[in-house]
Amino acid sequence: MMGWGRKENRGSRAVQARLCVLVVLVSAGPVGLVAQEDLPGVELGLFYANTYLPALAMQPFGGAFGGNELAPQIEAIIGRDLRNSDRFEVLDSLPDALVGDRVDYTLWDRLGAVWLVTGTVEGAGDGYVLLLELHDVVYGELREQGRFRLPAAFDEDFRMAVHRASDQVVTWATGDPGMAASRITFSMRDNTGNEEVYVIDSDGENLRRLTYNEDLSTSPTWSPDGGRIAFASWKTGVPRIYEIGTDGGGERMLPAVRGAGDYITPTYHPDGQTLAFTVLGSDNQSGIFTYDLAQDCCLAFLSGGPWYDVSPTYSADGRWLAFNTLRFGDNVPQVMMMPAEGGAAETLSPYEYGGGGFYAAPDWSPHGDLVAFHGRIDRRGRYHILVANLEDGGRVLRQLTSEGNNEAPSWAPDGRHLVFVGERSWGFGLMIADVTTGRVRSLLGGRRVDLPDWSPALPPPE
């Protein structure tokens, strides 16, 4: 399904052949910084398919048995989620007097709507039941409907339960997963210069601090079940990898299984058991390793030597690992990929042999063969978010940002959105880009945030 056969056949010979082409290019062209646009076989640009977004209307939600008061709030959450999904033009602020509370397909058709969402909130025990309907305005028929159990409004899962309903609407209309029921973990610097780990909901609500180490704690990453977060902290003086629950409790430390060194950049294998991470130390103990933190066993060595391989990220099927390496030189970090059990690596970023080229911070999409990273690609030395499509042999790079500096992308569970750190004239913030439409929105502005990691779709609490 993912078409890996071709890639498996491409070995280091293919890489060498590609490098030869680049050598020819560099010697023929101006020496020094060759603009990416000039590389043969590499297309780079802000190109987007001319995306048609169907208009989706929200009819004011009704309520019963005590659900009336919550109905407008739930409607607002869902309206914003559907707008954030970047799959619809959402019409949700039409006057009640115009739209009424009955489904009038003719009216909505005249207003240009293709989809119509209606909802009713009913009190039920401690919580509520949300009845959602998706109507096809063009065909004038009810397409899907569902009942969603919501906890009480003060329950900490309340908003997440509404987000799950929003994601269901996205799936009804498009057949694709949504990403509203998810969170983003990241580190944030405080006034003393320390960094702590935080989480925030995908819609920018519920900012919560998870660590109180009063030191450097960064590179947080979600476990595949969304139940744990691993990160690196310097709190003992040297960086070590820790794992905590999503409430910040239950901390455990990965022991120094490879001896002294810097233990950094953790990531989980999709099986949820194995943690991949980097050890930087003396030459014979550096590299990317895996360890079963739950069983406290089974150290495996994947790549390394004095190459400074960092930032590992797994493909969704767990068979491949992309990472960042300094092996071509300090100032030309590149993104490479290798089999998950280790083996020959090939460059994934468009390495300019003997020239410049700065690519870092890869993140592998949860759906399909896309790897996002950032690169210094414009002539002013700014950093932008790029997406490499491996279906095209990693040679088609899409640039998602065009202003400021942009770093450290991470994929949403819908495989369509990316969160990243944006630096603008007003400061730093978490930003979200939609790969399909190119739309960018701000999630959390004006804070010194770093290294966001988007959670998987979060299941309801047990």
Place this chain on the structure above:
Amino acid sequence: MIVRRFFVTVFAATLLVGACGGDPPPPPPPPQPDQDSLQRYNDSVAAAEAERRRQAEEEARQRAAEAERQRLIREARATLEEMVFFDYDMSEIRPDAETTLRAKVDILRASPQVQMRIEGHADERGSTEYNMALGNRRAESVRQFLTGFGLAENRFEIVSFGENRPLAQGSNEESWARNRRGQFVITAGANMINPPGN
């Protein structure tokens, strides 16, 4: 000479007069100061004073020497802790850093008990995780430079802080240049630093 003879004569006459009466015997004459011993006495006092002076001078000299030694130790310590700086996105030791590191080598050779932690730092540009690797590479190239002069590798531990512990907060070349650095922390033997050449 005449004066002294006169005195001697008077003194003898007095003795004779006293011997003739029934008066109690005169007190024994005060000991005749012996000219040689007086001289020796005076000499010894002078010698003691000279000795005291000499000792005082010696102490002052020692104090000064000790103060100088302490100053050299402080200087040596400052030299050991002196930062080195790097070029943008590079971990190569610059010529100015070589001079600084050579001075450290001389002190470390004279102070075998001293152990150090080398901290590698980066400026904020690039990528946070790449900068962790770059900081480690910088610390490692400092360690390799030092061990290249025969210093034992186990005297140095290295740690990278990436871009997360900047010295200067600005987002400009001046701040960045300050932040691309190797820092040194003495972890053992801080009271056993010997200045080079001792």
